[in-house]
Amino acid sequence: xxxxxxxxxxxxxxxxxxxxxxxxxxxxxxxxxxxxxxxxxxxxxxxxxxxxxxxxxxxxxxxxxxxxxxxxxxxxxxxxxxxxxxxxxxxxxxxxxxxxxxxxxxxxxxxxxxxxxxxxxxxxxxxxxxxxxxxxxxxxxxxxxxxxxxxxxxxxxxxxxxxxxxxxxxxxxxxxxxxxxxxxxxxxxxxxxxxxxxxxxxxxxxxxx
Amino acid sequence: xxxxxxxxxxxxxxxxxxxxxxxxxxxxxxxxxxxxxxxxxxxxxxxxxxxxxxxxxxxxxxxxxxxxxxxxxxxxxxxxxxxxxxxxxxxxxxxxxxxxxxxxxxxxxxxxxxxxxxxxxxxxxxxxxxxxxxxxxxxxxxxxxxxxxxxxxxxxxxxxxxxxxxxxxxxxxxxxxxxxxxxxxxxxxxxxxxxxxxxxxxxxxxxxx
Numbered sequence: 001x002x003x004x005x006x007x008x009x010x011x012x013x014x015x016x017x018x019x020x021x022x023x024x025x026x027x028x029x030x031x032x033x034x035x036x037x038x039x040x041x042x043x044x045x046x047x048x049x050x051x052x053x054x055x056x057x058x059x060x061x062x063x064x065x066x067x068x069x070x071x072x073x074x075x076x077x078x079x080x081x082x083x084x085x086x087x088x089x090x091x092x093x094x095x096x097x098x099x100x101x102x103x104x105x106x107x108x109x110x111x112x113x114x115x116x117x118x119x120x121x122x123x124x125x126x127x128x129x130x131x132x133x134x135x136x137x138x139x140x141x142x143x144x145x146x147x148x149x150x151x152x153x154x155x156x157x158x159x160x161x162x163x164x165x166x167x168x169x170x171x172x173x174x175x176x177x178x179x180x181x182x183x184x185x186x187x188x189x190x191x192x193x194x195x196x197x198x199x200x201x202x203x204x205x206x207x208x209x
Numbered sequence: 210x211x212x213x214x215x216x217x218x219x220x221x222x223x224x225x226x227x228x229x230x231x232x233x234x235x236x237x238x239x240x241x242x243x244x245x246x247x248x249x250x251x252x253x254x255x256x257x258x259x260x261x262x263x264x265x266x267x268x269x270x271x272x273x274x275x276x277x278x279x280x281x282x283x284x285x286x287x288x289x290x291x292x293x294x295x296x297x298x299x300x301x302x303x304x305x306x307x308x309x310x311x312x313x314x315x316x317x318x319x320x321x322x323x324x325x326x327x328x329x330x331x332x333x334x335x336x337x338x339x340x341x342x343x344x345x346x347x348x349x350x351x352x353x354x355x356x357x358x359x360x361x362x363x364x365x366x367x368x369x370x371x372x373x374x375x376x377x378x379x380x381x382x383x384x385x386x387x388x389x390x391x392x393x394x395x396x397x398x399x400x401x402x403x404x405x406x407x408x409x410x411x412x413x414x415x416x417x418x
Contacts, residue, residue, distance in 0.1 A: 048362075049308075049359075055300075057297065059297075061297055061300075061301070063297075063300045063301070063304055064304055064308075065303065065304045065307040065308060067303055067307055068300045068301070068303035068304035068307060069300070071299055071300050071303045072296055072297065072299070072300035075295075075296035075299065075300075076296060086284075087281055087284035087285060088266065088268075088270055088272075088281065090280055090281070090284065091264075091270075091272045091277045091278070091280050091281035091284075092270070092272070092277070094274065094276055094277035094280045095272055095273055095274045095277035098274040098276055098277060099258075099273075099274060102315075106311075106315075123348075124348070124352065126355065128355065130348065130351070133342060133344045133345055133348065135342045135344070135345075136342055136344075136345055139332075139333070139339065139342065142339070143333065146335065146337065150258070153257075
């Protein structure tokens with residue numbers, strides 16, 4: 001197995017934290033997104049979509065998308081379970097991970113990619129260039145604020161997002177909160193449940209991954 | 210179990226087709242998105258995010274997000290498997306389902322919600338109103354065209370998206386292709402692999418669900 005990572009990027013960090021929680025370390029190749037290495041001919045041969053994370057298996061299978069890689073790793077390294085235990089638990093992890101990604105992570109990406117000077121033609125990931133839409137950066141910020149409200153409300157009912165235990169959903173959501181600081185969005189001071197949870201997640205050794 | 214659906218909407222259709230493939234029929238409540246029933250007080254008590262599909266379990270657990278609902282249904286009704294069999298197969302289904310949703314389904318939603326006259330203030334799902342961004346509709350169309358290319362390329366190597374068998378990834382991708390016709394985007398005539406696959410999927414009895 002070989003893990004294609006970029007140590008500074010939030011998306012592969014979901015896999016790094018997942019691996020750290022499992023206590024697993026994989027042979028890792030760094031792909032330098034800052035210099036555009038993901039667009040190189042050699043990386044396109046590995047992943048034509050030009051994204052990280054990627055997990056290349058020994059049989060030649062190439063897995064992209066953080067959630068798909070983590071699903072594979074959960075089967076190979078089942079302990080501790082991070083994708084849920086019984087049918088209901090697995091569904092709640094999938095639900096909250098999906099909400100964290102679509103309502104949170106993609107909103108931060110939308111804000112970041114549509115307003116960062118160095119990304120003028122890189123508003124969408126992938127091979128081809130895409131121009132920025134400044135209004136979309138503003139919408140992204142508004143969606144981040146709504147997402148903080150959703151998290152704060154949920155975490156008033158539950159220790160972690162999918163229930164009493166730390167799971168993949170907490171990984172995606174906490175990396176989203178950290179990523180939001182890239183566009184100067186922080187948890188509002190009155191969001192006590194969210195602040196309590198984020199402090200707890202930050203204390204886990206995996207958070208530094 | 211109770212399934213909250215909207216018979217005309219593409220997002221809950223992923224669950225309808227999944228159930229049809231399993232040969233399962235659940236007690237179903239129709240939520241009329243056209244008249245805004247998802248924003249009513251009574252529906253907010255079920256799902257504060259005001260979206261369908263929703264699966265309400267007998268113990269009171271509420272599952273939202275099509276992929277999370279299907280994950281639950283796969284555990285309860287394992288045959289035929291639609292989320293993969295072994296670790297690699299499960300990862301490939303998760304990967305292609307995720308790509309179909311983020312690169313395809315969300316791109317169509319982006320185009321549709323940002324240009325449809327009746328949705329002027331409803332460019333993002335949820336309780337609060339959000340104004341349209343016309344430039345984003347154009348970007349959505351460009352992303353749909355790129356997604357058709359991705360599908361056509363993949364389906365040159367494989368009978369179905371995640372391998373030799375029909376899975377959830379094909380459900381999400383085929384519903385995305387059907388949804389794209391709402392914004393007048395059709396599979397380009399030269400995309401022979403994609404056309405062959407779409408014809409095969411349309412012939413399945415579940416496609417009408």
